[in-house]
Amino acid sequence: MSEAIPGMPPPPPPAAPRPAAVAVLYRRVGEGVEVFWVKREKALRFAGGFYAFPGGKVDKADAAVPMRGASGEEAAMRVAAARELFEETGVLMAEGAEALSPERLKEMRRALLAEERTWGAQLAEAGLTLRAQDFQPAGRWITPPYMPVRFDTRFFLVEAPRQAVAELWPGELTEAVWVTPKAALERWSEGTALLHSPGVHVLQVLAKFDTPEAVLARLEAPPHCPDFIATLVEFQQGVRIIPLVTPTLPPATHTNGYVLGPEELLIVDPGAEDEREFEKLRDLLSTLEAEGKRPVAIVLTHHHWDHVGGVKMLKERLKLPLWCHARTADRLDVPTERLLVDGEVLELAGNPPQRWRVLHTPGHARGHICLVEERSLAAVVGDMVASVSTIVIDPPEGNMRDYLTQLARLRDLPVTTMYPAHGGPIPDGPGKLQEYLEHRAARAERILESLPPEGATLHQVVETAYSDTPAFIHPVAERSALASLEMLMEAGRARLQGGRYFKA
Numbered sequence: 417m418s419e420a421i422p423g424m425p426p427p428p429p430p431a432a433p434r435p436a437a438v439a440v441l442y443r444r445v446g447e448g449v450e451v452f453w454v455k456r457e458k459a460l461r462f463a464g465g466f467y468a469f470p471g472g473k474v475d476k477a478d479a480a481v482p483m484r485g486a487s488g489e490e491a492a493m494r495v496a497a498a499r500e501l502f503e504e505t506g507v508l509m510a511e512g513a514e515a516l517s518p519e520r521l522k523e524m525r526r527a528l529l530a531e532e533r534t535w536g537a538q539l540a541e542a543g544l545t546l547r548a549q550d551f552q553p554a555g556r557w558i559t560p561p562y563m564p565v566r567f568d569t570r571f572f573l574v575e576a577p578r579q580a581v582a583e584l585w586p587g588e589l590t591e592a593v594w595v596t597p598k599a600a601l602e603r604w605s606e607g608t609a610l611l612h613s614p615g616v617h618v619l620q621v622l623a624k625f626d627t628p629e630a631v632l633a634r635l636e637a638p639p640h641c642p643d644f645i646a647t648l649v650e651f652q653q654g655v656r657i658i659p660l661v662t663p664t665l666p667p668a669t670h671t672n673g674y675v676l677g678p679e680e681l682l683i684v685d686p687g688a689e690d691e692r693e694f695e696k697l698r699d700l701l702s703t704l705e706a707e708g709k710r711p712v713a714i715v716l717t718h719h720h721w722d723h724v725g726g727v728k729m730l731k732e733r734l735k736l737p738l739w740c741h742a743r744t745a746d747r748l749d750v751p752t753e754r755l756l757v758d759g760e761v762l763e764l765a766g767n768p769p770q771r772w773r774v775l776h777t778p779g780h781a782r783g784h785i786c787l788v789e790e791r792s793l794a795a796v797v798g799d800m801v802a803s804v805s806t807i808v809i810d811p812p813e814g815n816m817r818d819y820l821t822q823l824a825r826l827r828d829l830p831v832t833t834m835y836p837a838h839g840g841p842i843p844d845g846p847g848k849l850q851e852y853l854e855h856r857a858a859r860a861e862r863i864l865e866s867l868p869p870e871g872a873t874l875h876q877v878v879e880t881a882y883s884d885t886p887a888f889i890h891p892v893a894e895r896s897a898l899a900s901l902e903m904l905m906e907a908g909r910a911r912l913q914g915g916r917y918f919k920a
Contacts, residue, residue, distance in 0.1 A: 429681035430561035433568040435489075435598055437497035438471030439815040440618055441507060443576040443594070449625045451618075452505060452582050453600060455591035455609075458844050462565040464611045465833075465843025466651075467591075467600070469618070470504040471497065473567065477737025481536040484511075485548030493570045494551040499535045501574065503528060505582040508550070514579055530586070550574060552628065557614040558644040562659040562670050563840070564804070568644075571614065573632060596621035605653040607762045607792025608842055610833060613638075613646035641701060647696075648703060651841050652794060652833065654678050654770050658700055660688035662722035671722045671837050673697060674796050675704065676787070678766020681711040684787070684796055685735070685837060686726035694729055701734075712764070713754070716740040717798025719747040725755035725839065734804060741776060743783030756785060772796075777826070780807055788831060795831040795845065801852055804837030808892055809899040816899035817906065820856055823849050864919060865911060871916030874898060 441452040451469070457466040474496040481492035502508050506515070506525050516524075524542070527533040540548065544687050552573035552882040559566035576582070584592035597619040603609035604616065611619070617638045625631055650656045654677055659670035671687035681704065686697060702710060716724055728750050731738060737753035739762075745752035756762075758776035763769055770788040778784055780799045787796040799807055799824065809816050826834075827849035834849075836840040842848045859881065866872065866880035874894055882893045901917055902911035911920045 423499070428623050431564060431566045433558050433566040435474040435496075436467050436491070436567040436569040437474055437493045437500060438473060438569055438571045438614075439497040439501040439509075439551065439574045440469045440575050440622075441501060441556055441574050441582065442622065443580075446597070448596065449622055450594040450596055452507075452592065452594055452623060453599070453615075454504060454574070454584075454589045458847070459586050460588060462567075463612065465841075466612060466615075467603075468612070468615055469571075470501045471569065472500045472503075475499075477534060477536065480579075481539065481546065483546045483773075490890065491548070494548055494572060495535070495546060495553050496571070497572045497574070498546050499528070505592065506585070507576060507580045507582050509574060510539065510546050512542070512544045514577065516542060518581070518697070523815075525585070529585070544552075552632055554618070554632055555638060556636075556644045557638075557641070558648070560645050560659075569614070570739065571618070571635065573628065573629070573635065582841075588708055597625075607652040607655075607789065607794050610651050610841060613641070616650065647700065651835075652792065654764075654766070655789075655794060655796075655835060655840075656700070656704075656837075657835070658697055660686070660693045660726070661690065662687040662693075662725060669904045672835070672839075674835060675700060676772060676796070677709070677764035677770055678768065679709050680764040680766060681709055681724070681788075682715050682739075682762065682764065682772070683711055683714055683730065685717055685723040685798065686730050687721070687723045688726035689729065694726055694733075697726070697730075698733075709766075711736055715737045715756075715762075715787070716744055716787065717783060717796070717837065718784040719744045719784065720781065720799070723798070724748065724873065736804070740786050741783035743778075744781070746785070747783070748812075758785075761790070767919070775822075775825070777822035779815055779817075779822050780809060781813055784822075786826065786830065793829065793832045794835065795826065795833070796835045797826070797831075798837050800826065800836070801834060801842065801848055802836045803842050805838065806852075806855065806896075808896055810895040811899050811902060814895070814899050816856070816860075816896075816903040820853060820903075823853050823856075827853070856900075859896075860904060863897055863900050864904055867910065867917055867919045869918075871918045873914065873916055874901070877901070877917060888901075898920060 436698040444447045453467050455467050456463050478495040479492040481495040483494050494704050498509050524538050554571040554573040558568045578580050600619050602890050604611050621634045656675040658673040660673050662671040674684040676682045739754040742755045756774045760774050762772045775786045777786050827846045831845040834845040863881040867878050878894050878897050911918050
């Protein structure tokens, strides 16, 4: 689905990263440490459903709050880290805070969250002083340019005072607990805790805690992070994303390729034919090969050009076989070495091995497949759903009834995290699938209601039933509207006569 849409505005440039700060709160336990991590509410636009450390954007007012031992941007970043840490955990890192009662701390936290009293005013009233030494620089990370929301984030390592009590208050977070880095990484390995690259790096460093000085040095020098932007993004172990610029339908600008597996690797949907995009993928594979991993095959979810554009180049240069469904293979101009069928398992060697079950999910395309990891039930879902838009169902290749059947199949499995071709991971797979099913059902009813007694052309149906969408979207909406009308006619609820659609 890569054709241009007349009147469609060009895609916006990458969002400018906003300054942010994160506090990695830790405490010593025996010979190691525990860290305080939080789970972000799934509806949040940035990192919803992910595990992270307390933090957030820098407010303009943070620059006016005194920070002993630092000035300018360095001070403002630490002030923001201290504020976010207090808001999200209740831990107040300030000289004099140990003299405050638990009741006073809770009232200060409540007033700050309710925006009744500013951060600076509360610190001054309580006679507290923020100290730079309490917030040790622990790295800088900039969100990749393909993300719709971006931050330029400074990380700070913070050792919790002995008397500190960290606790969750309901709001933007759904979980906040102390955890050993090893246990957290095991959750990431199992696919039950999604992490962005900074979180993985922090936990891997803290899992080998020796001295704060050595830890800080390692935290500030992450691998695979030129210009502070991660090139190896692994939301759960063995699921690596490589967004590639492709000729896809807006608002998407990229198609996500995935590199799956612990040691043996599958390359899923290399959609870019551009040489520069190929080099991005090749660099990622070189990084993984240096760690003893090796690609064994290319897998396609379906045949649309923004998913297959780089296949020929990849096959020729890396000498890899191509695996896909038969209804994808017969639409390609490159040979296919293995035809995938519903229910078969692709096992990838490693420690532990991964098993990806193939599900044939026609609807968007006749040969569309999804891959479901058997242990975590995470799913690479191609164009079944997207986190940046809805999916076009374009007859005759597309079939709305089949599409809805497969959405329900994935929901009822149930899958967990979904990795779509467009947009970021979707932690609540069943919730998003149900949302899609309800949206399509509501749209079908709206289409049916748009049919007057004298009937309507397809163009007229779209003008009425899609009046809530911009006009430049209507040519694409016509394809999905046609798919819905075909489904309604098959169900005996609509009919076509003389080029006009009527209620049956």
